[in-house]
Amino acid sequence: MESKDYLKDISEIKNIMNKSSRFISLSGLSGILAGVYALIGAAVAYWLVANSGRDYLMLDGQIFRWVLLDLFLVAFFSIVTAIILTTQKAKKQGAKIWDSTSRRLVFNFLIPLVVGGLYILIILDQQKFGQTAGLMLIFYGLSLINASKYSIGDIRNLGFIQIALGLTAALFPGYGFWLWVLGFGVMHIIYGTWMHFKYDKK
C-alpha cells in the first residue's frame, strides 16, 4: 500500500514538471517549422529580386511590396504553427493554455518585438532600408532573451546568437540577406532539432 503512494508521487512529479514547462517541450517542433518557413520565404524573396531585373530593392516598387507580403506570411505562419502546437500539447496534458506562465512569457516576448517592428517600419518609411535585416535579428534576439526569464535557459542562448548575427549584418549590410537566412532559417532548425531531442524525445 505504501509503494502505491510512492508511485503516485512519481507520476505527480512528472505531471507537474510537464505542466510547468510545456513551452519548452513544445518549442522543438515549432522551431524547426519556423526555420523552414523562413527558408522558403527567403527563397521566394531571392527569386522575386533576381527576377526584377535589378539586384537591389526599390522601396516604392511593386517587388518591395511582394517582399513585405512574403515576410508577413513567414511571421504569420510561424505564429499560427506555434499556437496550434502549444494548444494541442496543452490539451493532451490537460494543462491550462492561458495561465500566468504563458501570459508572462508572451507579454515579455512581445515588448522588444513590437518596438523593433515599429522602429523598422518607421525607418523604412524614411528610405533607410540597408539595416533592416540586422535590426530584425537584433530585436528578435532581444525578445528571446527577455522571454527567457520566464522559461528555462535555452532560448536565451538562441537570443544571443541572433543578436550577434544582427550586429554582423549591421556591419556588413551587403550580407544582410544571408545573415537573415542563417538567423531565422538555419538557427531555428538547429535549435528546434536540439530542443526536440533534449525535451520531447524523453
Add this chain to the structure above:
Amino acid sequence: MSIINNINKVFDHRIRLGIMSILMVNEHADFNMLKELLDVTDGNLASHVKALESADYIDVEKQFIGRKPNTRYSTTKLGELEFKKHIEALEKLINPD
C-alpha cells in the same frame, strides 16, 4: 537499508514535491505561479515553502514590481541534489531489482 535513508522526510508531502518539481524545470517561479500550478491556498503554500526554505532547499528572493511585492523562488544546489536522491529512492522502492 540505505534506500530508506534516502527517502527525505522534508519532501514527504504532495505540495512540497510539487514545489520542487516546478523549480527543477524552471529557473525560478513566483508565489502566484506556484499557487496556480499546484492549486492550493495561500496559507497552505506558504507553510510548505517555509519548510523547504528552512531546510535550505530553496532560495527566496523578495523584490518589488512597482508597488506590489513579489517573491521569487529557486532551488539551491543542495535542494537539487536532495530532490534527485529522493526521486531515485522512490523509483527503487517501486522497482527493486
